Amino acid sequence: MAITAAAPSAGRATRARIGRSIDRWLLPIYVVGVTAYLILPVAVMILFSFNDPTGRSNLNWREFSIAAWLNPLGRAGLSDAVRNSVVVALVSTVVATILIAHIMFNISYVVVTVKARLANFPRHLEEAAMDLGANEWTTFWKVTFPLILPGVIAAALLAFSLSIDDFVITAFTSGQTQTFPIYIYGSQLRGIPVQVNVIGTIIFVTAVTLVLVTTLWQRRVAARDYAGSTV
Amino acid sequence: MRRAFRLRAIAPYALLLPGLLWLVLFYIYPAIQMFLVSLWTGNLGVGYTQTWNWGIYPEAIAEYWPWLARSIIYGGLATVLAFALGFPLAYAIAFRGGAYKNVLLFLVIAPFFTSFLLRTISWKIILADNGLLLGPIKAAGILPDDFRLLATPAAIIAGITYNFLPFMTLPLYVALERMDRRLIEAAEDLYAGPWRPQGTIVGILVGGVLGMVIGTVMSYGALTLGIPFAIVGGLIGTFLIGQAFIRVTLPLALPGIFAGSLLTFIPAVGDFVNAELLGNPQSLMIGNVIQARYLQVTDYPTASALSFVLMLAIIIGLFIYARILGTEELTGASI
Numbered sequence: 159m160a161i162t163a164a165a166p167s168a169g170r171a172t173r174a175r176i177g178r179s180i181d182r183w184l185l186p187i188y189v190v191g192v193t194a195y196l197i198l199p200v201a202v203m204i205l206f207s208f209n210d211p212t213g214r215s216n217l218n219w220r221e222f223s224i225a226a227w228l229n230p231l232g233r234a235g236l237s238d239a240v241r242n243s244v245v246v247a248l249v250s251t252v253v254a255t256i257l258i259a260h261i262m263f264n265i266s267y268v269v270v271t272v273k274a275r276l277a278n279f280p281r282h283l284e285e286a287a288m289d290l291g292a293n294e295w296t297t298f299w300k301v302t303f304p305l306i307l308p309g310v311i312a313a314a315l316l317a318f319s320l321s322i323d324d325f326v327i328t329a330f331t332s333g334q335t336q337t338f339p340i341y342i343y344g345s346q347l348r349g350i351p352v353q354v355n356v357i358g359t360i361i362f363v364t365a366v367t368l369v370l371v372t373t374l375w376q377r378r379v380a381a382r383d384y385a386g387s388t389v
Numbered sequence: 390m391r392r393a394f395r396l397r398a399i400a401p402y403a404l405l406l407p408g409l410l411w412l413v414l415f416y417i418y419p420a421i422q423m424f425l426v427s428l429w430t431g432n433l434g435v436g437y438t439q440t441w442n443w444g445i446y447p448e449a450i451a452e453y454w455p456w457l458a459r460s461i462i463y464g465g466l467a468t469v470l471a472f473a474l475g476f477p478l479a480y481a482i483a484f485r486g487g488a489y490k491n492v493l494l495f496l497v498i499a500p501f502f503t504s505f506l507l508r509t510i511s512w513k514i515i516l517a518d519n520g521l522l523l524g525p526i527k528a529a530g531i532l533p534d535d536f537r538l539l540a541t542p543a544a545i546i547a548g549i550t551y552n553f554l555p556f557m558t559l560p561l562y563v564a565l566e567r568m569d570r571r572l573i574e575a576a577e578d579l580y581a582g583p584w585r586p587q588g589t590i591v592g593i594l595v596g597g598v599l600g601m602v603i604g605t606v607m608s609y610g611a612l613t614l615g616i617p618f619a620i621v622g623g624l625i626g627t628f629l630i631g632q633a634f635i636r637v638t639l640p641l642a643l644p645g646i647f648a649g650s651l652l653t654f655i656p657a658v659g660d661f662v663n664a665e666l667l668g669n670p671q672s673l674m675i676g677n678v679i680q681a682r683y684l685q686v687t688d689y690p691t692a693s694a695l696s697f698v699l700m701l702a703i704i705i706g707l708f709i710y711a712r713i714l715g716t717e718e719l720t721g722a723s724i
Contacts, residue, residue, distance in 0.1 A: 176628065185481040192478045193496045196554065199511035200503050202521070206514065217514055265408060270648045274560045275567060277644035294400070309563045342506045346666070350510065358507045365502035369495070 200362060207355035215349030226352035230360070233351045239341035240357055268313040275309025420700075427693035437689065449694045453678055457699065460674040461706075462606055463542065464658035467549035469599065471557040471653050472646070474550070479561035479645070480638075484570070494562065497555050509548055509666045516544050516667070540669040543607040548663035556652040564645025568638065576633035584635055588626035596622020647714050655703055675699055 210221040231237040283305070287297040303310075338361075342354055427445060431437035450457070482493045500508055515521045516538040526532050538544050600618025601611040661676030668674075675695060682692035 180629065185477070185485055188477055189481045189493065192474060192554075193493070195551070196497060196500050198515065199508040199551070200500055202511040202514055203503055203507050206511075217510075217517065265411065269408075270651055271560050271563060274644045274648035275563050277564075294397075308566055339504050339506050342504060342510075343662075346506070346510070354507070358503050362503045366499065369502075 203355050204359045204362070207352060207359045209352050209355070211352035216352045216355060217350075226356045230353050230356045233353050236341060236351070236353055236357070239338050243338035268317055271313040272306060272309045275306045279305070423693045424697055426689050427691075427697055429690045433687040442690070445690055445694045446698065449691050450698060453675065453695060456673060456675045456678050457695075457702070459672070460658045460676065460699070461702070463546055463549060463664075463674060464654050464660070466603060466606060467546050467553065467657045468557070468650050468654040470546070470550045471554050472561075472650065475554055475557035475561055475649065476642075476646075479558050479565055482558075483562050483565035483568075494559075497558050501555065505552060506662065506666075508552065509662055512544070512548050512551065513539060513666055516547070539667060540672075541607065542668065542672045543609075544667040545663050545672055545674075546603075546607070548667045549657045549660055552660075552663065553653040553657055556656070557649040560648035560652060561642065561645040564642045564648070565638070568641050572637050572641070573633050576637045581632035581636065583627075584630050584632045585627060588630045588635075589623050590626070592622035592624070592626020592630070593619045594622070596620070596625075643714060647711070650710075651707065658703060659699065 206216055206219070207226060208222055208224060209216055209219060209226075210223040211226045212220075226232075231240065279302075283301050284297050287301045288294075292300065338357065342350060345351065345354070425439065426437075428439060428441045428443065429437040430440040430442050478497070482490055482497075486493055516523070518537050518539060519527065520539075523532065523536065523538060527534055527536070538547075597615050597619035599622070601615035603618070604611045604614030607614075658674075659676045659679075661674060661680050664672060664674040664677050679692045679695050679699075682688045682695065
């Protein structure tokens, strides 16, 4: 927060220098630190997927091993749980309880996030567009939507990540269907098998890759469309 | 002309309809159902009957108020900590992110691509008595051997803070990113300098109070954490916070602060996974009670009554909070 520059006093130069070094060093270091903090548990999870799987629970490091990677579904019930998770995530029928509950709790996240963006929205831009002959539809897509897009993207990210990583909601709505998080929760008391970390790592890497690929692809499409429209 | 006018008049309601319908069907209706269940009597063996037993509310509150209070304290502290961690992060991404903006946002959300449970179990490994964090510190002799984080309120609050940090950061980012940066320049042109001495005083007070509350809740002693927090707060208030920040950036970020704290506080208060995995039997939260009453003891009336009490408490709290922050005026006003 380098807002300490430009004061009408003798210390102005010093302060400006402090401000610049905050900009250059403090904020980036902070961002790297917090990002590391956010990623740390994921790194631990991936690390412990290479733990020797012979022990009762996977909470202490024993020995490096790829045994769990060679047999990722080698635990009773795990393959069913993973299959159910994939089904719920990808092809759930429109009226399934879990899906309804998911949409239900995601609505609130989307509304609250987008509303933070719409607060103090410059309405005169919409009015200007309409004065220039645009109808409501055009105004929305050409003016309003691009302006609130960062809010919409943030909301969509939240909703997607919340949905892919359900536990609480599914625990109460699933009945007999066991999904991957439910399996983890159930085995948590007896000791979590290393295979859980392997599956977790696979899901993480797959999701990250999918998001990166779609983003890059969209960017390319957008760039092409933009080039086309300017000709 | 007339028809177009009428269309325009109903358009907002038509746009609201799908969301509202969904809410009525899948929120209002289950909430009413839950309310009715809370007034049942019976058990799974003999069946339940609707007895309108209103006494269950005072009974449940009298029996479980420590869990309720604990949940609100833990959730509130986690929200404040997530704000303290998330605001600089959102600020840095929005104002200094440059070409890395989307990459950084993606990194903020990346932890969500693993299960919430797996991340919390990872914290169990990290915070264990001789784990990744405490092992080296104890080996260096900085902390005594019997010091522990896992199975304490500190671990629960840390876990909740971690798990809900992205919910705080994203709305803050959305609000800050929209801000017109020329306003800060204008403020500085108008002699907005450092915020002294008020910044120092406010920093010491905010840091000190926060440290004392955290110290008390985590039973490290009010002053053990109060003094260092006060020093850090004073330094931040003196050197990092300027008048332009207090008068321009912060007020304009209010909608984001409001949204972020709602998205953090509400799920944090009802959370039971962190308390179960990282806490001890004396530090369980109301979510644990509801979950146990509902799924293990099948005492549906008490579980429903407690859920309803929690929901009411949160709604009342939110109204007060919205009043204090004054976001209604803020969001309602158009420039």
